[in-house]
Amino acid sequence: MSNVLIIKSKDELNFSSLKRGKIHRLFIHISENALGIPWRVPLIVIKGHEKGKTIGLTAALHGDELNGISTIFKLLEDINPLKLKGNIVLIPISNIPGYLANQRYFLDNVDLNRIMPGQPEGATSQIYAHHFVNKIVKKFDYLLDLHTASHGRVNSLYIRSDIDNEQTRELAYLQKTQIIVNKYDEEGTLRAWANSNNIPAITIEIGNPSVFQHTLINATLEGIKNTLVHLEMLEGEVKDLVTKDVTVCNSSYWIYSKSGGIVDVLPKLTDRINKGQVIAIIYNVFGEVKDKIIANKDGIVIGKNIRPNCEAGTRILHLGVDIKEPIPETIPGHKDFTPV
Ligand SMILES: [Zn+2]
Known part of the structure; x- marks a missing residue:
């Protein structure tokens, strides 16, 4: 050393x-x-x-x-x-x-x-x-x-x-x-x-x-x-x-589970999500579907839960929303950056 x-x-x-x-x-x-x-x-x-x-x-x-x-x-x-x-x-x-x-x-x-x-x-x-x-x-x-x-x-x-x-x-x-x-x-x-x-x-x-x-x-x-x-x-x-390549979101929030059970979060990271899409299925301990979690807005998956055993109130999916489109081409206010 x-x-x-x-x-x-x-x-x-x-x-x-x-x-x-x-x-x-x-x-x-x-x-x-x-x-x-x-x-x-x-x-x-x-x-x-x-x-x-x-x-x-x-x-x-x-x-x-x-x-x-x-x-x-x-x-x-x-x-x-x-x-x-x-x-x-x-x-x-x-x-x-x-x-x-x-x-x-x-x-x-x-x-x-x-x-x-x-x-x-x-x-x-x-x-x-x-x-x-x-x-x-x-x-x-x-x-x-x-x-x-x-x-x-x-x-x-x-x-x-x-x-x-x-x-x-x-x-x-x-x-x-x-x-x-x-x-x-x-x-x-x-x-x-x-x-x-x-x-x-x-x-x-x-x-x-x-x-x-x-x-x-x-x-x-x-x-x-x-x-x-x-x-x-x-x-x-x-x-x-x-x-x-970047997606710029004006805000983001976590979607929580309301019920407890065995949770399978469906989308992959960076997937685009549509309002109304099923993002997670909650099973009871007998393998029956107990609940489905639905996205309440369009957005992009920033992060997600991967722990299946979830009590009610668990953070399930971090959704980026209010996506800026088209993507800004320059860093505003900086003279050295030219549009791509
Ligand atoms: Zn940290």
């Missing part, structure tokens, strides 16, 4: 102490566990040979959402710090206890991505969130937060972003995803905190939990490289604008 710098408990991420044109590996002290031993977040800083912007990529803020880890490792292989302007900060594992327990939540079963920016004093998750934001994320100019579906569900490759905001819309349209969903920032998320602190941020949802899906990971990687070119951190041209 190459040298890993261990940052002392009080210290935060500080670029000025790191050499230009090199890759640095650090552990940042965030909080402490019950042995009094630090929770240290591993962090890779690719420090470019010239000044420029700082972009941060956070993965596994939900501890079992792992596709972002591989995305970060592949990006690391592809970036030469001598050809980079600015800094790329890579955090492959943001929620250390969650990752160790292979679970979404922090140690106290709190969702870190609902309590950002945390509190300096209070519950253990609050303290962790506070230092994570203040020692690391605060240093970014841009943030890409990498997630996946949660346990028992699968996702397409999609973006959650406020596309009415010019900066976050640009970030969204630079990615090579299947779907973009217009989402105002949900309170307590890292994305919401960043956007309200002048750090443009989007969430990239990369498929399924607890696995590496290399097709989706590679597509995510292309979008991230597009972003680096667009931000003038790398030389080159923005490639393969998403405009040809």
